[in-house]
Amino acid sequence: MRLLVLGGGGFLGYHVAAEALRDGHDVTVASRSGRAPLDGVEALTVDRHGDLSALDGRRFDAALDTFSDPDAVRSAAERLRGAVGGLGYVSGMSVYHPDGPAVPDEGAPVRRPGEAAVDDPLQERSLAKLAAEEAVTTAFDGPVTVLRVGVMVGPRDPSDRFTxxxxxxxxxxxxxxxxxxxxxxxxxxxxQYSDARDIAAFAVRALGSEQARVFDTVGPGRxxxxxxxxxxxxxxxxxxxxxxxxxxxxxxxxxxxxxxxxxxxxxxxxxxxxxxxDAIDSSAAIAAGLRFxxxxxxxxxxxxxxxxxxxxxxxxxxxxxxxxxxxxxxxxxxxxxx
Known part of the structure; x- marks a missing residue:
């Protein structure tokens, strides 16, 4: 598989690139720095809020986007139309409505504008993630896989919260x-928390399937x-x-x-x-191969x-x-x- 990772130098994107390399895939990362995070990875220089021309004329079997800005996500999805087999987007578990079920699955109600308490710190960023989900599914012309992640931990975690x-x-x-x-x-x-490397392994396999799906990927599943x-x-x-x-x-x-x-x-x-x-129901992703x-x-x-x-x-x-x-x-x- 020829995989494009939009980002790839930070946390989850890095582990996706590393996992794809281990599986024998060809990996390209696109970032503002234009630096390859790992040996064997091709790097392209792009500006998510501006110049994406480095993607022109390139073809990939799959691509993964982890960005949170809906406009930038839409621009990339439009740019990749006809050039990528399947597109993945990393969203978050916070998109679920706080008044929904205690253990939501992928079909649970999501947040809506104007319905959050004034002191809800997640409303703005969650609505941005939902807008980005909508952007990839409407702007891209192929199958879209959405991964709704939770608290991610592991090597390279910039928060150090688990570390x-x-x-x-x-x-x-x-x-x-x-x-x-x-x-x-x-x-x-x-x-519940997830090692980013487990999410990365699942992301690579899910993108390879080229089937459109939304997955909760919050661990540890027990x-x-x-x-x-x-x-x-x-x-x-x-x-x-x-x-x-x-x-x-x-x-x-x-x-x-x-x-x-x-x-x-x-x-x-x-x-x-x-x-x-109370928790997130990730049983669909676990049935599809997610392991913690x-x-x-x-x-x-x-x-x-x-x-x-x-x-x-x-x-x-x-x-x-x-x-x-x-x-x-x-x-x-x-x-x-x-």
Whole structure:
């Protein structure tokens, strides 16, 4: 397959390019930088808000777009008419209406203009994603695959929200941070997140099928308690049950104390205030081949990636003083692991 990835140098696009290469496909990325993110990848220079002429005269079996600007998405879809067999677009689970079912599937009601609460932080970006979905399906002349993703984690995640956990625990085990670790909410609460590499693998295979479809691709496809995820992060950092003490903090107390910290800058925990649903039904994608790796594998790989990148700073999380203060103010109890 000849695959075009619009983007490809950041997070999900990078993993799509890497996965396609591993599967033996020919990969081209198109970005403003014009730099190839991996050996063996062809790179084109484009401006999503302007010059797309580098795409002219090129033919591909499939293309994937992850951009959020509906006008730019439409321009690319129009440019690719007649030149690409199938087009994929990466949307988001936030498009589902907050008053819809607790566990929506692909047929659940979506958001509509003018119906969100004033303080709903997701309305504007979700409507943009829906407009982009509409743009690809109306402007492109071939089959369109829409992937509605959720919280994505893994190597190259710029948010560091999941990366915080194995790094924080590795520092505790090395004596570089306190062994009492702030943990959020209810330890038995089931969580959903996706390793971007799993989404990338599914995207490559779905694009190869050339069948139009909308897929929810939110993992891990099973009810895994938050405490179990954190234990797997501890194991990936080289620890054993009992090596750290979890300070479980009440959700309401944390919300009050963290008003000055945007949700994207907090370590990954649940519930996500910006996610109104209890979970997302990804059974259709799972039936079509979507697979989710264990949390331990993701934790091990993001820890290795963090160490390789040579930057001790994390985009999410707290310094030791702030964390200790949160433990003192919010923790409902402490308990060793295991």
């Amino acid at each position: 915080w956990w194995p790094v924080r625990l590795a520092r505790a085990l090395a004596g570089e941070a306190p062994q009492t670790v702030l943990a959020p909410g209810d330890p038995t609460r089931a969580v 009810a895994q308690p938050l405490a179990a995820v954190l234990e797997e992060c501890l194991a990936a950092a080289g620890g054993r049950p009992g090596d750290v003490t979890w300070a479980w903090a009440g959700e309401n107390a944390l919300r009050s104390e963290l008003r000055d910290v945007e949700e994207e800058a907090r370590p990954l925990w649940f519930p996500e205030d910006q996610i109104p649903q 790796r264990p949390a331990a594998d993701t934790a091990r790989d993001v820890l290795a990636w963090f160490r390789e990148r040579g930057d001790d700073e994390l985009a999410a999380g707290f310094d030791p003083t702030r964390e200790a203060d949160l433990v003192a103010r919010c923790a409902e109890g402490t308990a060793p692991t295991g």
